[in-house]
Amino acid sequence: xxxxxxxxxxxxxAVLELAMAYEQVPFYGPHLDAAGLRPDDVRTPAxxxxxxxxxKADYRRHFPAGVLTxxxxxxxxxxxxxxxxxxxxxxxxxxxHTFTLAQRQMRTTSVHQGMLRVFAGARPQRVCRYxxxxxxxxxxxxxxxxxxxxxxxxxxxxxPVAHDLLATSPELVEQAAGELLAHDPHWLYADPAHLAFxxxxxxxxxxxxxxxxxxxxAYNLATASALRRIRxxxxxxxxxxxxxxxxxGWLGMTCPLGQPHLNTDSFYLELLAYGTDRPxxxxxxxxxxxxxxxxxxxxHIRYRTGDGYTLLDGDCPCGHRFPRAVHHGRCxxxxxxxxxxxxxxxxxxxxxxxxxxxxxxxxLTHHDTGPLLLRYIPVPATDHAEPAARLGAAIRERTGxxxxxxxxxxxxxxxxxxxxxxxxxxx
Amino acid sequence: xxxxxxxxADFPVLDREVDGTRVTYxxxxxxxxxxxxxxxxxxxxYREVSANIHRGKHMLSEEASDAYEAARTRMAAFLGVRAxxxxxxxxxxxxxxxxxxxxDLSPDDLVLVSRDAHxxxxxxxxxxxxxxxxxxxxxGAVDLDAYAGMLAHRPAVVAITxxxxxxxxxxxxxxxxxxxxxxxxxxxxxxxxxVPHRQVRLPDLGADAVAFSAHKMLGPTGIGVxxxxxxLAGRLRPLHLGGxxxxxVDDGSWVLRRTPHRFEAGTPxxxxxYGLRAAVDYLDELGMxxxxxxxxxxAELMYAEAGKRDYLTVLEPGPADRSATLSVAVRGIDDLTxxxxxxxxxxxxxxxxxxxxxxxxxxxxxxxxxxxxxxxVYNTPDDVHLAFxxxxxxxxxxxxx
Numbered sequence: 001x002x003x004x005x006x007x008x009x010x011x012x013x014a015v016l017e018l019a020m021a022y023e024q025v026p027f028y029g030p031h032l033d034a035a036g037l038r039p040d041d042v043r044t045p046a047x048x049x050x051x052x053x054x055x056k057a058d059y060r061r062h063f064p065a066g067v068l069t070x071x072x073x074x075x076x077x078x079x080x081x082x083x084x085x086x087x088x089x090x091x092x093x094x095x096x097h098t099f100t101l102a103q104r105q106m107r108t109t110s111v112h113q114g115m116l117r118v119f120a121g122a123r124p125q126r127v128c129r130y131x132x133x134x135x136x137x138x139x140x141x142x143x144x145x146x147x148x149x150x151x152x153x154x155x156x157x158x159x160p161v162a163h164d165l166l167a168t169s170p171e172l173v174e175q176a177a178g179e180l181l182a183h184d185p186h187w188l189y190a191d192p193a194h195l196a197f198x199x200x201x202x203x204x205x206x207x208x209x210x211x212x213x214x215x216x217x218a219y220n221l222a223t224a225s226a227l228r229r230i231r232x233x234x235x236x237x238x239x240x241x242x243x244x245x246x247x248x249g250w251l252g253m254t255c256p257l258g259q260p261h262l263n264t265d266s267f268y269l270e271l272l273a274y275g276t277d278r279p280x281x282x283x284x285x286x287x288x289x290x291x292x293x294x295x296x297x298x299x300h301i302r303y304r305t306g307d308g309y310t311l312l313d314g315d316c317p318c319g320h321r322f323p324r325a326v327h328h329g330r331c332x333x334x335x336x337x338x339x340x341x342x343x344x345x346x347x348x349x350x351x352x353x354x355x356x357x358x359x360x361x362x363x364l365t366h367h368d369t370g371p372l373l374l375r376y377i378p379v380p381a382t383d384h385a386e387p388a389a390r391l392g393a394a395i396r397e398r399t400g401x402x403x404x405x406x407x408x409x410x411x412x413x414x415x416x417x418x419x420x421x422x423x424x425x426x427x
Numbered sequence: 428x429x430x431x432x433x434x435x436a437d438f439p440v441l442d443r444e445v446d447g448t449r450v451t452y453x454x455x456x457x458x459x460x461x462x463x464x465x466x467x468x469x470x471x472x473y474r475e476v477s478a479n480i481h482r483g484k485h486m487l488s489e490e491a492s493d494a495y496e497a498a499r500t501r502m503a504a505f506l507g508v509r510a511x512x513x514x515x516x517x518x519x520x521x522x523x524x525x526x527x528x529x530x531d532l533s534p535d536d537l538v539l540v541s542r543d544a545h546x547x548x549x550x551x552x553x554x555x556x557x558x559x560x561x562x563x564x565x566x567g568a569v570d571l572d573a574y575a576g577m578l579a580h581r582p583a584v585v586a587i588t589x590x591x592x593x594x595x596x597x598x599x600x601x602x603x604x605x606x607x608x609x610x611x612x613x614x615x616x617x618x619x620x621x622v623p624h625r626q627v628r629l630p631d632l633g634a635d636a637v638a639f640s641a642h643k644m645l646g647p648t649g650i651g652v653x654x655x656x657x658x659l660a661g662r663l664r665p666l667h668l669g670g671x672x673x674x675x676v677d678d679g680s681w682v683l684r685r686t687p688h689r690f691e692a693g694t695p696x697x698x699x700x701y702g703l704r705a706a707v708d709y710l711d712e713l714g715m716x717x718x719x720x721x722x723x724x725x726a727e728l729m730y731a732e733a734g735k736r737d738y739l740t741v742l743e744p745g746p747a748d749r750s751a752t753l754s755v756a757v758r759g760i761d762d763l764t765x766x767x768x769x770x771x772x773x774x775x776x777x778x779x780x781x782x783x784x785x786x787x788x789x790x791x792x793x794x795x796x797x798x799x800x801x802x803x804v805y806n807t808p809d810d811v812h813l814a815f816x817x818x819x820x821x822x823x824x825x826x827x828x
Contacts, residue, residue: 061773065773074765093769
């Protein structure tokens with residue numbers, strides 16, 4: 001079975017979702033009508049690609065009446081809502097049934113039995129989250145909040161952190177560390193850059209490190225440097241990377257072999273070659289479009305994620321049937337050459353940087369023209385200049401663009417609060 | 428329509444769409460939109476002049492100085508006072524702090540403060556003196572008989588909100604200031620919500636100090652006015668010391684400049700003065716009498732529409748002399764953040780939710796955060812109807828119980 005065939009196994013579910021959305025969700029009727037389509041016209045994946053993609057703006061503009069199934073309200077039982085600014089900084093209110101999210105989480109986690117055991121053994125309400133403030137529904141960016149005020153309905157304790165991660169004050173770091181140790185979580189749900197930052201800070205202060213059974217890294221692409229530090233600080237924890245979106249929940253997870261698998265049971269996923277509407281070949285830069293399956297509250301049809309992936313061919317040695325695809329970060333940040341070819345993605349850049357024992361964080365910023373600007377925060381007392389120059393040369397060779405390399409004392413987070421390694425800036 | 432039909436075209440933000448929906452701006456009590464005339468005046472300063480004032484002898488500096496002082500004169504004429512009575516400040520809050528700090532209150536001094544005072548009026552005084560709220564009747568209006576009784580306790584200052592940013596209600600400032608003067612009390616007035624909406628002639632008010640901001644009257648952010656009479660100006664201690672506010676400095680002393688310059692330390696918001704003048708010109712061209720009529724007309728419509736809906740509880744309903752500012756509690760929705768976001772993102776209606784920087788009053792009247800709609804010259808009845816229709820659609824989805 002090819003990777004593409006694996007994706008198409010869930011196509012029947014997408015067709016049913018489309019029909020349901022057209023009949024039951026007010027936004028989708030006019031959306032399809034404007035394209036001259038009816039659900040009955042859609043019989044093949046190629047037909048399905050004729051359905052106009054949806055985006056954040058659609059769900060924001062039509063919230064709530066247009067995006068809920070008829071008869072549903074936000075006050076219904078089991079409706080979970082989250083306000084998120086997301087990776088793009090574009091805000092959105094997300095609605096989902098708690099049981100739907102739980103099901104997606106469990107199906108996604110089926111690729112990692114060890115993580116399933118962590119979840120199964122978790123004490124009630126023993127999760128800590130450490131992520132950009134904009135990713136949580138509670139105020140967590142000031143020192144004037146309490147752990148109680150930051151505890152979500154499901155018992156998750158959101159730890160405090162500044163919007164600009166590396167500018168988090170020592171007081172806020174110590175507050176987060178203290179609460180983390182006092183809460184004694186069974187597992188952590190964290191942005192990898194954030195968690196690496198906090199664990200480094202705790203180690204610097206000679207604080208004990210949390211005895212967690214598992215770590216779920218989400219929100220942001222995990223750099224090799226962040227993974228190196230997290231694994232070194234928490235050697236006994238099961239660490240997985242999760243592809244998730246507040247709109248949809250968990251979409252994918254790394255298996256015990258570290259291979260990234262996408263959940264094709266809960267979603268019909270399309271990987272379209274970057275800048276086109278044709279299915280991508282293995283290894284080809286692609287953008288992910290998601291259609292929910294079985295969502296009876298607020299289905300998403302051909303939701304354009306803006307996230308880049310490349311499909312991996314062949315079966316995973318772990319034996320799981322979910323297809324493998326490597327997350328490459330936000331498509332908008334890609335470095336593209338004059339012919340439109342993608343020459344550098346956040347993932348490619350991180351592969352060039354590697355675990356890099358000489359740096360903690362880096363950021364490569366670029367405009368459409370001019371040199372690429374690489375800043376990095378060196379690990380103290382390391383000989384960082386030479387490897388930094390080598391990294392700059394590798395980027396230059398990969399992109400054909402000039403690269404300016406400099407060590408920095410601070411690297412700013414994005415407006416979303418996330419610390420990205422590769423950022424395209426508009427002039 | 429009491430104002431010209433083509434007025435909306437003067438405000439570029441009204442051309443904006445949010446995800447394909449036209450913007451309906453009903454948050455003018457927070458800040459007003461800016462017409463092209465104001466935007467052009469500000470950019471003209473940066474584009475053509477860009478020099479500092481009162482410091483150099485070159486031509487550009489002189490041109491900037493002249494324009495800055497012309498803005499002061501223009502504002503003085505608008506208010507009916509002398510130009511020397513007009514102090515440019517960063518905003519209303521700064522002006523009110525300047526008065527609270529500058530009159531050297533002691534913790535034992537009594538200060539009477541409007542029950543509907545914005546935090547910017549009440550907190551600088553609460554931090555320095557013993558504050559009691561001005562008495563109000565059941566309908567929310569000031570109880571003038573009880574007020575007269577309180578004046579017998581010899582307050583040092585009476586602080587009055589001319590127009591509430593929560594209820595839109597106007598206070599009888601002239602009557603209250605006259606009574607305060609009879610009892611030897613200074614009167615300071617927060618006019619942030621009144622000066623933009625009706626002709627306010629300061630000699631008619633009889634207050635000692637009146638503060639307001641340009642940004643609520645079509646002008647830019649970062650500049651406001653403290654109108655202060657000669658008597659108070661003479662005893663008011665400047666809040667800041669520095670360049671531009673002294674005539675002479677030697678090793679042993681310094682000599683303050685005359686008012687208003689002694690209250691304007693440092694380089695001021697010169698571009699803001701250009702913009703403020705353009706805003707005053709714009710309002711005068713519309714006619715403040717027409718602006719006030721339009722405001723009353725929209726206020727009546729908003730209160731009438733709110734009164735038709737049993738899921739809305741109006742803060743201080745009933746007839747009153749008020750501006751087009753309406754605050755409501757919404758049945759079944761304690762956290763109005765979601766409602767305000769949905770009004771914005773799904774319907775393009777921009778309005779405010781929260782405690783409106785008047786938390787003691789809002790907590791007393793509603794016990795929770797409220798939603799506020801506030802209109803201005805560019806709003807029409809269609810805007811009001813659209814906002815209420817959006818509320819009608821959203822309420823069933825968001826309310827519990």
